[in-house]
């Protein structure tokens with residue numbers, strides 16, 4: 132029994148430790164993609180609200196209790212926030228599914244634990260971030276301090292809203308920064324709820340602010356604001372490029388995690404049962420609205436026909452269904468626009484000469500919703516648009532290759548470089564190919580695994596900088612060299 136009708140509380144901005152309305156009083160509506168119905172009104176931040184949030188974050192960074200806390204106290208606060216997220220897991224996961232359309236199985240069993248683990252992992256780092264003592268000359272005592280950058284502006288997308296809160300906010304706070312976060316207008320609810328929990332956890336006012344609103348208004352105001360020292364962005368390559376240009380005026384530091392069109396390569400000697408599972412989850416997990424989705428499946432010619440036949444059989448069984456049903460594995464796309472964009476790409480594929488061998492259509496659930504069938508495009512050439520552009524939906528482009536060199540050549544023949552998969556039982560080949568692929572993550576005989584301890588980010592036009600792992604802490608800190616004369 133689903134409860135999509137249960138009311139969702141209106142969303143308020145989180146500024147300076149308080150849940151507040153927008154200064155203008157304006158709100159926007161967020162929708163349930165599975166029912167096409169409004170969920171609730173959400174405060175719409177303007178440049179004025181962004182400025183209020185930045186002032187609060189600056190004050191918290193420069194003169195609040197935050198910089199004076201003992202590392203162990205900051206650690207305890209992050210851990211406390213993790214505990215509160217876990218305590219409210221069912222509520223947050225439900226909000227995420229209602230707002231985004233993803234299956235509750237993913238929100239509750241995968242995304243929510245990832246957020247909790249991310250805050251716990253970075254809580255552990257708070258007491259371990261250290262500078263170095265460097266031997267330069269007997270005439271000096273020389274050491275480095277690893278210091279926070281200041282106010283970090285986090286701009287996040289709609290595909291993994293709560294996970295992105297963890298990935299952007301936890302390392303920034305662990306390193307002693309303060310944060311202003313803008314969730315995507317399509318999916319603001321989980322971030323606003325975590326913002327409320329941060330107040331409950333006892334984070335000092337202004338340390339973590341959430342400004343829901345439009346990218347072109349609130350996002351743009353953040354990127355231009357001189358009080359923000361760094362922007363950490365995840366989203367489209369197009370907006371990433373725009374942010375990079377705009378941020379130049381105030382010389383902001385940047386982490387950009389952008390699009391992908393990741394190759395998932397199946398060699399003839401692979402464990403085919405595992406590879407079929409990996410190819411399927413690689414694209415249909417998260418409805419394919421996943422930056423690292425294995426959306427280009429490269430299959431060796433000698434097994435191509437058999438592999439595609441088995442893949443099609445599996446895809447046809449993956450019917451879209453009610454996202455709140457725990458058995459559902461394919462939810463609704465985030466918006467009508469996104470659904471139309473995805474269906475438009477299926478048409479483009481047909482026109483380019485690909486064959487739609489599974490799915491390819493909208494499929495309403497209970498007569499409603501922005502659902503698209505699990506879709507497989509066969510006979511794709513790597514130069515087609517459906518092979519080169521990010522579709523961001525449950526659409527798999529299958530491409531043939533002949534031998535290792537051809538696989539690597541086609542895998543790398545693209546502007547993106549976010550992730551890749553390699554399926555083979557040959558250990559030497561697996562590692563050799565992993566080295567030759569130009570991507571920030573390579574999964575061997577698995578796909579779509581993430582952990583707070585493993586860095587994630589792009590090569591080439593998939594961006595730069597890293598979320599997660601020790602590397603992400605380098606991206607939210609700066610190094611100060613201190614010289615002390617000893618003579």
Ligand code: NDP
Nearest residue numbers: 287288314315316345346350351366367370389390422523
């Ligand atoms: P965007 O890149 O537009 O959105 C990402 C975030 O940036 C959102 O919070 C958005 O705000 C914000 N934003 C938009 N414009 C600006 C701006 N001028 N200045 C500052 N922030 C801004 O992605 P879309 O939602 O438009 O999706 C479009 C396509 O991008 C998708 O179809 C997909 O192909 C790709 N995409 C890739 C993602 C990835 O993880 N690689 C994630 C999301 C999308 P708001 O949405 O509120 O306007």
